Amino acid sequence: MSSRKKTLLKVIILGDSGVGKTSLMQQFVNGKFSQQYKATIGADFLMKELVLDDKTVTMQLWDTAGQERFQSLGVAFYRGADCCVLVYDVTNPKSFENVSLWRDEFLVQANVKNPENFPFVVIGNKIDVDESKKLVSLKKAQQFCANLGNLPLFQTSAKEAVNIDQAFDVIARNALQQEENDEFQDEFNDAININLESENQGCAC
Amino acid sequence: MSSFLQDAVITESVLVGASLSDIQRLCKARSRLLNSTERTVIWPKLAGLPDEVYGEVDEGWRTQPCHRDEDQVMLDVQRTQFLVRSGLQTKDNEKYREELNDLIVRLLREHPTLSYYQGLHDIAALILIVLKDRDEPEVTYKFFEMFSFCHLRDFMMPDLTMSTQMLNMVPECISLVDRQLYDELSLESMKPFFCLSPIITLLTHDIKNFSSLCLIFDQVLACGSIGIVVYIYVALMINQQDKYLEKIRLMEQEDMFSREDLVHNALSKFLMDVSLDDVELAIADSYKILEKWPLEKLKSFKRLRKWSVMKTTSKVYVGDIRKLVQFRAETDFDKLMKKQMMPSPMIVKLLMNEKNHRLIKISLSVGIISIVLSILLNKHHPQRYTALCQTVSSWLVNTNHAGKLHSFLDGLGLP
Numbered sequence: 046m047s048s049r050k051k052t053l054l055k056v057i058i059l060g061d062s063g064v065g066k067t068s069l070m071q072q073f074v075n076g077k078f079s080q081q082y083k084a085t086i087g088a089d090f091l092m093k094e095l096v097l098d099d100k101t102v103t104m105q106l107w108d109t110a111g112q113e114r115f116q117s118l119g120v121a122f123y124r125g126a127d128c129c130v131l132v133y134d135v136t137n138p139k140s141f142e143n144v145s146l147w148r149d150e151f152l153v154q155a156n157v158k159n160p161e162n163f164p165f166v167v168i169g170n171k172i173d174v175d176e177s178k179k180l181v182s183l184k185k186a187q188q189f190c191a192n193l194g195n196l197p198l199f200q201t202s203a204k205e206a207v208n209i210d211q212a213f214d215v216i217a218r219n220a221l222q223q224e225e226n227d228e229f230q231d232e233f234n235d236a237i238n239i240n241l242e243s244e245n246q247g248c249a250c
Numbered sequence: 251m252s253s254f255l256q257d258a259v260i261t262e263s264v265l266v267g268a269s270l271s272d273i274q275r276l277c278k279a280r281s282r283l284l285n286s287t288e289r290t291v292i293w294p295k296l297a298g299l300p301d302e303v304y305g306e307v308d309e310g311w312r313t314q315p316c317h318r319d320e321d322q323v324m325l326d327v328q329r330t331q332f333l334v335r336s337g338l339q340t341k342d343n344e345k346y347r348e349e350l351n352d353l354i355v356r357l358l359r360e361h362p363t364l365s366y367y368q369g370l371h372d373i374a375a376l377i378l379i380v381l382k383d384r385d386e387p388e389v390t391y392k393f394f395e396m397f398s399f400c401h402l403r404d405f406m407m408p409d410l411t412m413s414t415q416m417l418n419m420v421p422e423c424i425s426l427v428d429r430q431l432y433d434e435l436s437l438e439s440m441k442p443f444f445c446l447s448p449i450i451t452l453l454t455h456d457i458k459n460f461s462s463l464c465l466i467f468d469q470v471l472a473c474g475s476i477g478i479v480v481y482i483y484v485a486l487m488i489n490q491q492d493k494y495l496e497k498i499r500l501m502e503q504e505d506m507f508s509r510e511d512l513v514h515n516a517l518s519k520f521l522m523d524v525s526l527d528d529v530e531l532a533i534a535d536s537y538k539i540l541e542k543w544p545l546e547k548l549k550s551f552k553r554l555r556k557w558s559v560m561k562t563t564s565k566v567y568v569g570d571i572r573k574l575v576q577f578r579a580e581t582d583f584d585k586l587m588k589k590q591m592m593p594s595p596m597i598v599k600l601l602m603n604e605k606n607h608r609l610i611k612i613s614l615s616v617g618i619i620s621i622v623l624s625i626l627l628n629k630h631h632p633q634r635y636t637a638l639c640q641t642v643s644s645w646l647v648n649t650n651h652a653g654k655l656h657s658f659l660d661g662l663g664l665p
Contacts, residue, residue: 048484051504051506053507062326063329081329082325082329083329083331084325084369084371085456086454086455089514089518090511090515092506103506105507105511110369111369112322112367114365114367114408114410115368115410117410118410165520
């Protein structure tokens, strides 16, 4: 059934202000980079069609505001997400520390059915800078992702288009997996409901 | 109209001597003819700054403790795109960034109860660029300070509650002015977050044309209220509908996204390419809408907290603007902000939350019905009433509910 229907994958991109959420999305969707994307206020989405193996999917990528005060809007935007991308800036240790806070906040607000299995992907952006400016080591990030249940980790540069397609390919595949699980779950629930109804009828007789 | 309002060229000396109400009328009627030099005189006057010599910049703030939001300010200032204005060189951008950072950080350090929000930097950048010609940085600061306190306080609270309450005025206005559009966009069933950025930044984040923004700020200052921005935005939404509705319909055919998402997406972007003519037309329309449906008549206005700028220092002003200036000069804004920050009493919070409305109604109804029933029963069938009371009390005793009630009351220290 799912192969005939058009598949929409909803992806939410979160992370501290200035880590490069808008840049990552622009690089992936439009293949361009600007030194100065304006701050994102509220949230909005871009879309991109992808072919995964032989299946065409449309990704709906939600870009969000990084300032903490806008987090309360999450409830309105996170619902129905299939994957959540957590972005930090390799030159900014605070943004890395906040990754787990963003993850917790997402789980609270998105109201996902299965928090343990919900797909997250972690991205450390701005790896184009000098080695001396990199303050979050790859090892530390790998350790962190392992502790959170082996979350996929990518080191990217939105500026120089490094690792962008690879990261979004994994994001899309995980989102698709999640979407299919949800669909399966829904069908499974429907099946149970039907059974219950027929059981009830049986009791009534 | 006096000849001053009809002169093609308004000299600075004329403006200095002009009455405030003339200037107010000038901004509303002939805003497009003003240039930046004239605005440097008009804006501070209309904002309510006393006519005095401001002199050197007060640098005292530099030694005051840092504000919690300074990192965020720096991030946003670094990526501010200064609006293109004739006579200003983009090579000076670094210098402007420094001045912009100082302007915002000084406000925060001098008034630490205010919080910075993303978007304030766009408003500050416009003010900085316009008042540049006056070459009196202290006036720029005093103007920005007065403007923030009178008009932006609600957005500078620690959380978004007061900001989002204000957004509800947009769909309500649309429903009054263009019901068909309201229905077409299904605004009833969605949160109005599409207008968050236009409203809290007074359109400075979304419209990228310097002259358009100057016209809009002329109106804010002439009306003494950011309420006019709500109406300008509503007028733009109505006038530009053909452009974005077409886009929504096309996307809808693909049967991919929810209607709510499509509407949000289209409305978040339509302001990017509105022209100066579009803005001028919207301003003219906004006054017509304002006249027919003034702010005070909107339900969403009534639901705003009593300290909201819309109900206090940013009311739409009709009449002698000198009184407004006087009022602002006498207001202790720091005190006002502290009052505004005080949490509402529990009962107000309960009532404000729409989810609780039904619960409160049900509880009240059940309470009133049981009182009425017991009175009626006692009056007409006193024996049955006594029997019923006995049944209830024995049920309580048997199931030990009474015991639980007693221990609960003991816990509270009640008899």
